[in-house]
Amino acid sequence: MNEMFAARGLRLLAATIVVVNGFVPAVWILLTSLKTEVELVGRPITYLPHHPVLDNYVRAFTDQPLLKYLGNSFAVAMMSTAASLIVAACAAYAIARLNLRRRQLILTCIVASSMFPLVTLLVPIFETMRTLNLLNTYTALVLPYTVLNLPVCTLVLVSFFQSIPRDLENAAMIDGCTRLGALVRVVIPLAAPGVFTAGILGFVNAWDEFLLALSLNSSASMRTLPVGISLYQGEFAFPWPTISAALIVAIVPIAVLIAVFQERVVGGLTQGGLKG
Amino acid sequence: MKLDRFKDPGEKTLAAMLLAPAFVLLVLVVVYPIGRLLWNSFFDLRLSGGGAKFVGLQNYLNAMQDADFWNATWNTVLITLITVPGALVVGLCLALLANLPFKRRWPVRLALLLPWALPLAFVGLIFAWFFHTEFGVVNDILRRLFGAEPTMWLLTPRLAFTAICGAIIWKTSSFMALILLAGLQMIPKSLYEAAEVDGASRWQQFSQITIPMLMPSIVVALIFRTITALQTFDIPVTMTHGGPGHSTQTLAMLIHATTIDYMNVGYGSTLAVLMFVLSLFVTGFYLKRIGRNA
Secondary structure, three states: OHHHHHHHHHHHHHHHHHHHHHHHHHHHHHHHHOOOHHHHOOOOOOOOOOOOOOHHHHHHHHHOOHHHHHHHHHHHHHHHHHHHHHHHHHHHHHHHHOOOOOHHHHHHHHHHHHHOOHHHHHHHHHHHHHHOOOOOOHHHHHHHHHHHHHHHHHHHHHHHHHHOOHHHHHHHHHOOOOHHHHHHHHHHHHOHHHHHHHHHHHHHHHHHOOHHHHHHOOOHHHOOHHHHHHOOOOOOOOOHHHHHHHHHHHHHHHHHHHHHOHHHHHHHHHHHHHHO | OHHHHHHOOOHHHHHHHHHHHHHHHHHHHHHHHHHHHHHHOOEEOEOOOOOOEEOOOHHHHHHHOOHHHHHHHHHHHHHHHHHHHHHHHHHHHHHHHHOOOOOOOHHHHHHHHHHHHOOHHHHHHHHHHHOOOOOOHHHHHHHHHHOOOOOOHHHOHHHHHHHHHHHHHHHHHHHHHHHHHHHHHOOOHHHHHHHHHOOOOHHHHHHHHHHHHHHHHHHHHHHHHHHHHHOOOHHHHHHHOOOOOOOOOOHHHHHHHHHHHOOEHHHHHHHHHHHHHHHHHHHHHHHHHHHHHO
16 A cells, blocks of 8 residues: 555656656746746846736737737748648658559658758758848748658658558549549548648647748748747847747747647657657 | 540559659759759859859868867767767656656646747747846756855856757757657567566666667667757857857857858858768768667
8 A cells, every 4th residue: 555655656756857847948938927027137036926917928019020920930830831741641642552663762762851951951042042032031931841841741641641441542443533532532531630740740840940040031020930039139138028928929829739739749759750 | 535644644653743742842952952052162152242263172171270160060069979868868767757657648748748849949048048147047046055156157158058958958858758758658568577577676677678679769869869969050049149259159050150141152051061971970870880780
């Protein structure tokens, strides 16, 4: 009995360590964002806000075009994820289902592209986008992000396609569907969870990207969230109260997304990781 | 006639049609830039004006004598050598803790997912706030525990480097933990039961069963982590901007500054080629080791 109690205590301790480690930075920023500026620069520092206020959130939106950054991040992440899914779904279907001689090699080629350091691609991409007058447009980011997400989307979708019984597809083709028809009517609907998983991973990747966003879209109206917030300038010092409020605004959508779909995200991540 | 063929193309045509978009994109965004990069590295090319002038290997010779290049390379290698094993150890601990049989799994899982999902740039900002000299929580805890005077973490070269490594390890260990946790859950329980019957101690079970069975996951996690560590950019940029001086500047930051800020595309390309070679070298080393083990 005692031993069982001890084991439960130990489990609780283990869970606490993991949870505290994961949440402390976000919680600390949340607490910071609720403090008044006066409280924030007082010594010694306080832990819980004395009089929680939402002023910082108001200022996060009025001092800087935070709404614009949010919109940019959403637009870029959505468009690149959608494009990536379409291209990856086509490639993954061919790799998983069609009679290809070098399917492993083709998959390796696609996955190997993620091994190239992004910063080495940055220089020519910057030069090309500049020549084409595409700097500070959505296209400048959507195109590279689509390619950046191809490997993980393709990996996740290949294993989903492989898990769908071939008989279902064959039955549809016997019933008069073409191969493309069977793909659209049978395989894609059945692979919807996979498409969704790959989509979340791609969305998070695009939402988080910093190097290209900073280099290609630096004009104030085209910044994505990570770039916009890290370039916040205060009048005198780095405006920590507004920054922490902006960070919370930027973290919430992604936190909700992974909280709701955590099993899928973990499945997709480890699948992509272990097969790659 | 033509329409029919479009409706149900042969298997080979269909495969080519389906694979084409992916390969066109890869050529446009990966293959062409790599070629372009190599080509540019032999030119004196500045976007600020003036045409491209072929200079042969001069850019490479300049890089070899560029103190900034060696400083950034050394910082990048050091960050890799510190944060990759660091994230592995922390990630393994987190994975072992998270693998205990909890009744409710979601808080633990979310705690591992959140650091993964946070943008690196945000992690840099948050840790810069942690290590703030006057209002940072780190100095406050040190003061409460030891009565220590405020430390200027991000304004002292070695301490700034340490703080950056700490932030990187925190951010990346959770992805490690997720991969390792999946590996742990694939180890058959019967192995431990058999070991128990044979009288193996906890430590023997860990070192003789857990670690060897986990090896494939560890290798995968290490490869991913090393490749990303060599590209370290976001966290030092948001924490220190490479400072104080150039003490925390990485290769990626130097390439970014040379190309985007100074518009020196020729020299920036040369630095990028050198970085490319470095990462090929490291990836090759890993693949060779895997080949030997397999």
